Amino acid sequence: MIFDSNAFLIIFTGALIAISCGFLGVFMMLRKMSMTGDAISHAVLPGIVIGYFVSGSQRSLEVIIGAGLLGILATLMIEGLRKKAKVQLDASIGITFTLLFAIGIILINLFAYKVDLDQECVLYGEIAYLPIDLWITKSGLNLGPRVTWLAILNFLFVVGFIYLLFKELILTSFDEGFSSVMGIPAKGINLALMSMVSYTTVSSFESVGAILVVALLVVPPATAFLWSKSLMPLLRLTAALGILIAVLGYYLAYWLDSSIAGMMVTVAGGFFLISALIKGKKPSWLKGTTKVESPLGI
């Protein structure tokens, strides 16, 4: 068990990403759109590849723009398939993300000579290389790891987004009809949230991988949801879980010598399972025989 600056950087970055994802995930979950989040995180792949191809660098603005556009495209495509072609929601999600992800993989293979993107890296990233990937300015000033800066920026964006649009997000999540009556553009808010999700996916995919972003979007909010009954505790608990997951995930991965991001998800899954076992309905033999449920709830 060691704690040095590298460990701190990795845990710090992992926690920031987990908290950003968790905050967005809470609202996705409340809108019953967790699977849409999953779809978006798959669907940004072609945008990343094209942005990379155009700019020749993995860390350029084009990549973020491309991924953002693809994320919005995926949202629109799901909506379009559902409304215009009248495909049921689960199928339109399934068709959209598999198609876009497949195109992304094909593009990676097509541009393999120029785009140094690894399929596996896109899937599960590598946060362990973070301390050696430094952001050095032209004058040679070392500003520390690039990915950490990205995570901080992303975190600030997400927190700012939620802080500014808190009322709108709550209203549109809980009562879309009422919010439209109040004059809040529910569709616009929705698209903004989806854009934030795609942006978060892009800025984290290098470190945790496109698919494991999904886990951070979904699992901590779902775990916290089992324990809380109102929004603020839900958000707080999600953030706490994010930090806990990053710390435990790092040390377990260090101990077992495996993927840190994967281990973070595994830890998150462990928390989820324990919470579900504690908070889920108990089988009747655990309750004993004295407690008889009154019929008709009287």
Added chain:
Amino acid sequence: MDDFIYFFTFQDPSVAWVVIGITLLGIGSAYVGTFSFLDKKALLGDAISHAVLPGICMGFILAGEKNPIYIVTGAFLSGAFATFLSSWLKKNTKLSEDSIIATILSVFFGVGIVMLTALQKSGNPEIAGLNSFIFGNAIGISESDLLIYGGLSLTIILVLTLLLKEFRLMVFDPSFGKAIGFPIESIRFLFNVLMILAVVIGIQAIGVVLMAALLITPGAAARFWTDRLNPLLILAALFSVISGILGTYISFVLPQMPTGPWVVVFLSLIALISFLISPKSGIIFRFLSRKKYLRKTHRDHLLKALYKALEEGRKSMTIEEIYELYPYQKKEINQSIIDLQKSKYIVQSQNSISLQEPGVSEAMRIVRLHRLWELYLNESLKIAPDHVHESAEQMEHLLTPELEALLEKRLNFPSLDPHQETIPREKNDLR
């Protein structure tokens, strides 16, 4: 081109084997997938396909090599555990179904990734084959693998065909099935087993991430062409076989290309084309029929206006008068005038328009339907006379001759509508 001929004439027995394998596999997963699509559980397949990854790794660890039996068993067990967990969570927690599916999918996949990276660092040379499970590699399937996968596919197809009635009941009306004594719970259990099996054998060719497409897309595409279950299943199977073979061909020609993504792209192409051009429910068809209907309503409105003028004793109307009646619809009115002149319902001389013989009875019919409906709403549904016009405005285009006869009979062939206007019939016409 040589590649094309070489591939599709199946000179190479290994190509033939792979094509047979892909065909069986495609049929099996399309069958299962169509049922789960109809059951509105399409994304459960996605969860299962991600969830088999830890099982695959476990099978690999236990066997120490890429042994299909160990891998299939491991994958099956972890898929089954995921399915069980998702139904348990749904029953026992307050989480919504999509959060549960997304949670299971990502957690199992994460665990799988941990095991995979741990395995990669173990330095076992066989591990390279394991990566092909993530994106699929149909060409890499060996003959001994094929016997197992093909056999399992055949089993799935056979069971689904033999128990078609039971599964149909499970999908369309489980409570009725229960009422007439079918063990729906066991049928559902069997179906879940088949679905997991289909996923387990499918990932070999398509890969973990994209397996969902092989389950969802064929059924969704075929649904646009038919409303009956048997043609639906056959069509879905056909779509998936075609794309499966095309995808295999691509990765045969370009060996660095994984099979899965290409199969998915071909499948999605078929699906998108179906969404666009299918008769009845396709986007283009629905757009056109809506346009046609709107044109008819505009024609009806014009005829109605002319008939009302006739009732007031004027034989013709000027175009400006009509424009005033329906403001902001100049373009539509001009179109209607052209249409109606073509069918000889009206004639236009200079600026004035008058009804012609066949047009009068058509106009009469529309006005009659309008007023009959107003009267019906007023008399039978007790709606105030000043509230009935809006609904009649819509219904006049929709009422069929049968409904008209029924209304006439029900209202006892009335002569006046709630606004004390005559309900026009051929015998008391104004000509």
